[in-house]
Amino acid sequence: xxxxxxxxxxxxxxxxxxxxxxxxxxxxxxxxxxxxxxxxxxxxxxxxxxxxxxxxxxxxxxxxxxxxxxxxxxxxxxxxxxxxxxxxxxxxxxxxxxxxxxxxxxxxxxxxxxxxxxxxxxxxxxxxxxxxxxxxxxxxxxxxxxxxxxxxxxxxxxxxxxxxxxxxxxxxxxxxxxxxxxxxxxxxxxxxxxxxxxxxxxxxxxxxxxxxxxxxxxxxxxxxxxxxxxxxxxxxxxxxxxxxxxxxxxxxxxxxxxxxxxxxxxxxxxxxxxxxxxxxxxxxxxxxxxxxxxxxxxxxxxxxxxxxxxxxxxxxxxxxxxxxxxxxxxxxxxxxxxxxxxxxxxxxxxxxxxxxxxxxxxxxxxxxxxxx
Amino acid sequence: xxxxxxxxxxxxxxxxxxxxxxxxxxxxxxxxxxxxxxxxxxxxxxxxxxxxxxxxxxxxxxxxxxxxxxxxxxxxxxxxxxxxxxxxxxxxxxxxxxxxxxxxxxxxxxxxxxxxxxxxxxxxxxxxxxxxxxxxxxxxxxxxxxxxxxxxxxxxxxxxxxxxxxxxxxxxxxxxxxxxxxxxxxxxxxxxxxxxxxxxxxxxxxxxxxxxxxxxxxxxxxxxxxxxxxxxxxxxxxxxxxxxxxxxxxxxxxxxxxxxxxxxxxxxxxxxxxxxxxxxxxxxxxxxxxxxxxxxxxxxxxxxxxxxxxxxxxxxxxxxxxxxxxxxxxxxxxxxxxxxxxxxxxxxxxxxxxxxxxxxxxxxxxxxxxxxxxxxxxxxxxxxxxxxxxxxxxxxxxxxxxx
Numbered sequence: 001x002x003x004x005x006x007x008x009x010x011x012x013x014x015x016x017x018x019x020x021x022x023x024x025x026x027x028x029x030x031x032x033x034x035x036x037x038x039x040x041x042x043x044x045x046x047x048x049x050x051x052x053x054x055x056x057x058x059x060x061x062x063x064x065x066x067x068x069x070x071x072x073x074x075x076x077x078x079x080x081x082x083x084x085x086x087x088x089x090x091x092x093x094x095x096x097x098x099x100x101x102x103x104x105x106x107x108x109x110x111x112x113x114x115x116x117x118x119x120x121x122x123x124x125x126x127x128x129x130x131x132x133x134x135x136x137x138x139x140x141x142x143x144x145x146x147x148x149x150x151x152x153x154x155x156x157x158x159x160x161x162x163x164x165x166x167x168x169x170x171x172x173x174x175x176x177x178x179x180x181x182x183x184x185x186x187x188x189x190x191x192x193x194x195x196x197x198x199x200x201x202x203x204x205x206x207x208x209x210x211x212x213x214x215x216x217x218x219x220x221x222x223x224x225x226x227x228x229x230x231x232x233x234x235x236x237x238x239x240x241x242x243x244x245x246x247x248x249x250x251x252x253x254x255x256x257x258x259x260x261x262x263x264x265x266x267x268x269x270x271x272x273x274x275x276x277x278x279x280x281x282x283x284x285x286x287x288x289x290x291x292x293x294x295x296x297x298x299x300x301x302x303x304x305x306x307x308x309x310x311x312x313x314x315x316x317x318x319x320x321x322x323x324x325x326x327x328x329x330x331x332x333x334x335x336x337x338x339x340x341x342x343x344x345x346x347x348x349x350x351x352x353x354x355x356x357x358x359x360x361x362x363x364x365x366x367x368x369x370x371x372x
Numbered sequence: 373x374x375x376x377x378x379x380x381x382x383x384x385x386x387x388x389x390x391x392x393x394x395x396x397x398x399x400x401x402x403x404x405x406x407x408x409x410x411x412x413x414x415x416x417x418x419x420x421x422x423x424x425x426x427x428x429x430x431x432x433x434x435x436x437x438x439x440x441x442x443x444x445x446x447x448x449x450x451x452x453x454x455x456x457x458x459x460x461x462x463x464x465x466x467x468x469x470x471x472x473x474x475x476x477x478x479x480x481x482x483x484x485x486x487x488x489x490x491x492x493x494x495x496x497x498x499x500x501x502x503x504x505x506x507x508x509x510x511x512x513x514x515x516x517x518x519x520x521x522x523x524x525x526x527x528x529x530x531x532x533x534x535x536x537x538x539x540x541x542x543x544x545x546x547x548x549x550x551x552x553x554x555x556x557x558x559x560x561x562x563x564x565x566x567x568x569x570x571x572x573x574x575x576x577x578x579x580x581x582x583x584x585x586x587x588x589x590x591x592x593x594x595x596x597x598x599x600x601x602x603x604x605x606x607x608x609x610x611x612x613x614x615x616x617x618x619x620x621x622x623x624x625x626x627x628x629x630x631x632x633x634x635x636x637x638x639x640x641x642x643x644x645x646x647x648x649x650x651x652x653x654x655x656x657x658x659x660x661x662x663x664x665x666x667x668x669x670x671x672x673x674x675x676x677x678x679x680x681x682x683x684x685x686x687x688x689x690x691x692x693x694x695x696x697x698x699x700x701x702x703x704x705x706x707x708x709x710x711x712x713x714x715x716x717x718x719x720x721x722x723x724x725x726x727x728x729x730x731x732x733x734x735x736x737x738x739x740x741x742x743x744x745x746x747x748x749x750x751x752x753x754x755x756x757x758x759x760x761x762x763x764x765x766x767x768x769x770x771x772x773x774x775x
Binding site (some may be wrong): 062239240241242243245335336339340342343344346347350354363364365366367 | 439455472474475479485486488489491492495496499566570571572590772
């Protein structure tokens with residue numbers, strides 16, 4: 001029986017292989033993905049209509065945080081505190097639409113790690129505040145700055161009144177808060193300036209389909225973001241999907257966890273918008289993965305791959321409506337829902353990482369390193 | 373660059389299959405050199421490595437050795453061992469390891485990567501056996517067990533500890549771990565196509581491009597990791613495991629593969645399985661993925677059968693002992709049988725890539741065994757009917773497994 005099935009497979013493949021000459025460039029050319037899809041136009045749409053506007057938006061939001069922090073620390077009061085909190089929440093949401101773009105300057109300066117390594121290391125933050133001596137440029141201080149640090153500094157210090165009082169009375173707290181806000185803004189400005197400068201042209205002109213081409217490299221980052229940052233970070237780790245032990249304190253924005261589902265949804269939405277090539281502002285749509293896949297006529301299980309991915313992204317959205325707004329509380333009360341979210345996300349990982357990348361003839365440059 | 377394996381594979385076949393000279397090369401196996409023992413080298417150094425599996429087998433052994441040590445062990449200690457938290461092991465090397473058993477229970481790519489809800493229920497079962505053992509059973513350790521009440525029960529001169537249903541939780545844990553950890557990782561993770569062929573594994577293996585800082589390719593290593601769960605106990609000689617068949621200190625899968633092999637109806641299964649591991653590994657070295665996958669099918673069938681034969685064996689043994697009124701011995705057999713039944717969920721029928729027995733049937737069988745007062749009142753008919761239904765999914769009879 002086994003011999004038989006092997007022969008069958010071989011013959012099936014011989015048949016397929018010999019007749020494939022008529023099929024044109026169904027899944028890319030033999031010599032290296034030189035299909036005639038206009039990668040350049042897709043890169044331009046990505047850069048001009050999505051990435052650059054998203055970073056510009058983020059830069060405005062971190063500027064607001066810095067301005068609000070400066071104002072609050074100059075004269076701590078309830079109104080200023082409220083403004084700062086709102087600016088922080090706003091920035092955290094906007095961050096979800098740039099976090100996946102870890103290429104160019106963002107990759108070079110490790111933007112995502114400085115902005116959003118969570119959970120924040122609160123005991124290190126405490127001791128740096130009390131010593132008054134710190135250097136946020138150290139890579140060892142990823143978990144002591146950025147949005148998760150603000151989450152702690154603005155929501156982890158007791159009631160609003162207590163927190164305002166703390167900042168009023170303590171110079172060290174004020175200076176740490178300011179430093180975090182300042183650094184977040186300057187890192188964001190650096191990335192945003194780079195895109196508004198030369199990097200945009202570098203990115204869109206690198207249309208090569210080699211592993212160093214923009215599409216290949218970006219796609220690896222995009223899919224890895226979905227797997228490691230979105231799936232594992234926002235859902236998998238808090239749900240204990242890898243250890244079997246739920247860990248609610250690993251939820252994003254753990255001190256202000258009321259926004260945790262919203263952050264997750266923002267990330268899913270941004271990821272999805274990018275897949276469809278939807279412009280960051282307005283209702284326009286441009287060249288995208290979806291179009292590329294449709295062009296390649298990628299077929300899996302009788303359905304087109306773009307359609308399978310769309311359906312799965314829909315399934316993720318629809319599952320997410322059963323989650324509480326507070327994911328920390330969701331983990332604590334009914335973690336099964338979190339695991340269900342994880343399973344839906346993982347189904348998309350398979351479609352993206354195996355099927356999509358294969359269809360696009362892009363080599364996966366990272367693997368799940370959970371062997372022994 | 374066209375790097376993906378399917379395309380490369382098809383392209384390779386296009387080249388060879390359309391020129392008639394090469395057809396025979398494809399139909400005849402490539403030059404695969406199968407060594408006498410499981411030894412593979414590159415540039416004079418071994419490429420075989422499965423330390424991580426040996427570590428987990430050692431962790432399992434240490435948990436099991438503490439499972440009935442009510443004087444020194446505690447719920448917290450065993451749960452810590454299961455998850456490798458808070459340095460619970462006597463063996464310091466295990467504490468230093470970043471690995472844990474729990475993270476790999478019901479964690480295979482094939483069955484659980486998009487099925488974390490069930491995976492988490494399975495992990496919780498293991499936790500619950502620890503908890504019940506170290507609370508309810510421990511509290512009753514100096515009482516006689518009776519229907520509905522945990523306690524001691526004698527098997528000859530040996531003392532067994534059972535819960536209110538007559539289930540020995542250490543047996544449930546150990547035998548379920550054979551499936552939940554070992555069989556699942558071997559059949560459904562390391563030997564599964566998505567893992568063996570992940571990313572550029574085929575291309576890198578074809579190019580003999582080793583992992584950074586290692587002497588093995590990723591695919592070679594995945595295969596070895598499967599091998600290590602079966603043959604990685606420190607008491608087993610790595611390259612020639614069957615030399616100690618039925619004589620090693622292993623108490624998990626290798627031990628039961630040996631026991632099934634001793635039954636003349638299944639004689640040769642251990643040798644065939646080892647040959648398949650060697651041949652598959654040699655096929656990877658030769659870059660012949662068709663032969664590799666044929667060996668995967670043999671291993672899946674043999675290991676799955678090992679689990680099923682032991683499940684039926686113990687259910688039948690338990691039935692006969694119950695008929696003799698030997699409750700202690702019967703409960704011991706049924707507890708082992710329960711664990712092997714639990715492990716059936718992780719078997720893999722190579723024709724379908726699914727468990728031989730459906731998950732709902734397995735759950736139904738488990739419920740039948742433990743309904744009401746469990747083993748105290750389970751009927752011979754129930755044990756026979758479960759045995760028959762399991763055997764029917766395999767190519768052996770209840771009588772062949774039972775002797």
